Amino acid sequence: MLPAVVFGVLAGGVVTTPVSEAEPIPALAAALHSGDCARCHQVPGTEPLGRIDSCHSCHVWVKDVAGDPVRRDKAKAVFPLWERYEKNVATYLEVPSLEAAMARLDPEWVRKYLKDPHDLRPGLNETMPRFGLSDTQIDAIVDGFAAAKVAVPTVAPPDPSRVAEGEKLFSTKGCVGCHTFGARSTGAIKMAPDLAHARARMSPDTAAAWIKNPKAISPAATMPSLGLTDAEALALRDYVWLADPKWTQAKPLGKAPTPVKAPVTYAQVEERVFGKICVHCHMNPDLNQGRSGPGNGGGFGYPATGIELQTYEGVVAVADRIPDALLRRRLEAHRDAIQPGEQPAPLTRPATPGMPLGLPPISDEDIALVLGWIEQGTPR
Ligand code: HEC
Ligand code: HEC
Ligand code: HEC
Ligand code: HEC
Structure with a gap:
């Protein structure tokens, strides 16, 4: 952690720096990168992001190394928790191709989807996160989709x-x-x-x-x-x-989970929720060579929040905001995390997205545990 005095000096520097006019977005690639699309999708015409920055590349890398005995032995020597990593990494291993999507999708549908995504592939746990993109960023992305759309012959209309x-x-x-x-x-x-x-x-x-x-x-x-x-x-x-x-309708919301009454420790909620899921977007930069993830340092169009969920102190600092964030995601599940056969339900989205963003809500059992831990005064 920086001492408060140094931080004050840095903050002062930021305030006195003149704010430049935002650069106009020159090309689709820039628009896609500004929305952090490349963290998951390969952006056509550009090099894929390396594994340090890309959710997709790093998760695939973990699985690749797991399948190669020589690299696996090296990784085990470098990363003490390697075997746990192999076991846990499950998301963003496959992501739809933007190139194939651009060739076929109606750009105006893409506009709606970016503002209010919904589950398209009920067999896939992950969905598109809801982004904090500006209309200018969305316009640039939609224009790019329009330019890349492949022309096809006119055939008989549906009959x-x-x-x-x-x-x-x-x-x-x-x-x-x-x-x-x-x-x-x-x-x-x-x-x-x-x-x-x-x-x-x-x-x-x-x-x-x-x-x-x-x-x-x-x-x-x-x-x-x-x-x-x-x-x-x-x-x-x-x-x-x-x-x-x-289609069947996604099941109506059950009653919100109630806090667990039995004593809950930080180790329990860390293992099942914060350390398992939240930390991956809310890292502590001091423990990650300066990287902090989109939920802390800013990304997916959202400004930095300064929220790190990797340490006890970081979690406790925002404990009062966590229940609401988890319950919002539970609400969004009816649109974002449906079962095969269900229709994504229309939803009036809360201004702030539910957590974990783009992933299914954590289970009611785990929510009850977190609520209990917070109600008990966040014991260690
Ligand atoms: C955190 C990972 C992640 C990021 C970042 C991300 N996407 Fe996605 N995207 C997904 C996933 C997962 C799906 C598949 C969702 C589904 O099928 O329900 C998807 C689907 C899509 C689709 C539909 C494609 C199809 O074949 O159905 C489009 C279009 C799309 N994303 C555009 C974007 C754009 C533009 C950005 C940047 C503003 C972006 N995505 C950023 C994970 C991501
Ligand atoms: C440098 C490599 C790396 C990057 C980059 C990375 N991850 Fe991970 N991720 C991991 C590892 C390793 C694990 C397993 C951690 C563990 O078991 O403690 C993991 C686990 C996860 C998990 C829980 C297991 C699962 O797959 O559901 C989520 C969710 C997750 N990451 C999301 C993300 C998101 C979102 C991004 C991009 C913003 C991202 N990760 C970027 C390496 C990475
Ligand atoms: C081996 C698996 C497979 C088979 C078989 C298959 N599809 Fe697909 N289809 C896909 C995948 C995966 C996509 C998503 C785009 C991509 O990655 O190619 C897709 C995309 C589509 C789309 C575009 C839908 C959208 O919303 O973007 C249509 C339409 C479609 N398939 C129809 C069919 C029909 C009709 C058949 C049978 C003749 C069929 N598919 C057979 C895997 C398959
Ligand atoms: C895929 C990345 C991602 C994951 C995973 C994630 N977050 Fe976030 N989180 C974000 C982003 C981006 C923001 C900023 C949103 C905004 O500014 O509206 C954010 C904001 C927040 C906020 C502040 C907004 C509020 O609701 O008060 C809280 C609290 C939060 N996250 C908690 C969590 C918890 C708890 C988890 C795990 C269950 C989690 N996050 C998992 C990306 C993520």
Whole structure:
């Protein structure tokens, strides 16, 4: 920690420095980097962020090293907790390709999604975090999506007469093995979106072309080309477009958890909540070569908060704000962390996002534990 006097001098310096006009965002890459998109997604046309800065690259690196006996032995020598890391890292290992998304998605849908994201892939635990981006940043990103969108031929508009044929093909051509489609088909693989969202996300022409040959729309597509005829692609598109998804509503909120009455220690809440999840965005820079994470030093469009959740002192300093942050995320789960077959519920978002941002809410059991620990006066 810096002594208060030094901190005062630094803060003074910041105040007296003239505030320059914000740089206009020249290019999409800059816009995407300013929103920290590259921490999870590969930004097309730029080098991927290294593992020091990227949630995705570092988590993948941990799994890669885990699978290589030589590098694993080295890592175990350097990191005393290596085996725990291998076991725990589970998120951001796979993230959708922005290149493939830009090639097919309607840019105006992207605008709405950035302001109010929702679960697209119910089999994937992580969702897009809600960002603190300015309208200027969002405009620049949306313009970039518009410029990168791939032109496709105009085909026949959606027609109910093709839906029954499309429904048959959906099973026989293997779509059913990868995709959720509302509550009609729920055996999805992690990375295939719920097809019930497609009609809101792209034009019917783009959907037909994508179904026929995804790689022709974007080489980054991971969906395989299934050797369909034009007529089959059209029938499938119309099934996806017109069939009722038969979504069920995400379950209504149960009662908010009540604080645990039995004595709770800091070690318990550290192990199950703060050290397991929160610390990864709220690091203590003194313990991480100066890095502090987006929840502390600022990121995802949000200014710095100064909140570190890696040490007892850091957690206690914001203990009064933690219950509300956890309960807000619980509320957002109806839109951000739904089960296959459920429709993301509309939500009036609180101004401040719930925590943990972009991840499913922590379990009611763990919330009850944290509430109990705080009610008991945050014992060590
Ligand atoms: C913390 C990680 C993270 C960051 C940072 C992030 N995203 Fe995402 N993004 C995701 C995840 C996870 C998904 C998949 C969500 C789902 O399927 O429900 C996603 C999905 C998307 C999609 C939909 C793509 C598709 O194939 O369905 C778009 C578009 C997108 N992100 C754009 C952005 C932009 C623009 C930024 C920067 C402003 C950004 N993302 C930053 C994790 C992230
Ligand atoms: C330099 C490497 C590195 C970077 C960068 C990194 N992580 Fe992690 N992350 C780890 C390790 C190692 C663990 C396991 C920690 C443990 O078990 O104590 C982990 C665990 C996690 C966990 C809990 C386990 C899981 O996967 O759900 C979350 C959540 C998480 N990280 C989120 C993030 C987010 C969000 C970012 C980007 C802002 C990020 N991480 C960046 C290395 C990293
Ligand atoms: C091997 C798994 C797999 C199979 C089989 C598959 N898809 Fe996909 N599909 C994906 C993935 C993954 C994506 C997301 C984009 C990407 O990464 O290619 C996708 C994207 C799509 C999209 C764009 C949806 C959106 O909201 O962005 C449509 C439409 C689609 N698939 C329809 C189909 C149809 C129809 C079939 C059957 C002919 C099918 N898919 C078969 C994996 C698959
Ligand atoms: C993926 C990154 C990420 C994770 C994981 C995360 N945070 Fe945050 N947190 C942020 C960001 C970004 C902000 C700033 C939001 C803002 O300014 O509105 C923030 C702000 C906060 C705030 C201040 C706003 C408020 O609600 O009063 C609290 C408290 C907080 N986080 C607690 C937590 C707790 C507790 C956890 C673990 C359960 C957690 N965070 C996990 C990124 C994260």
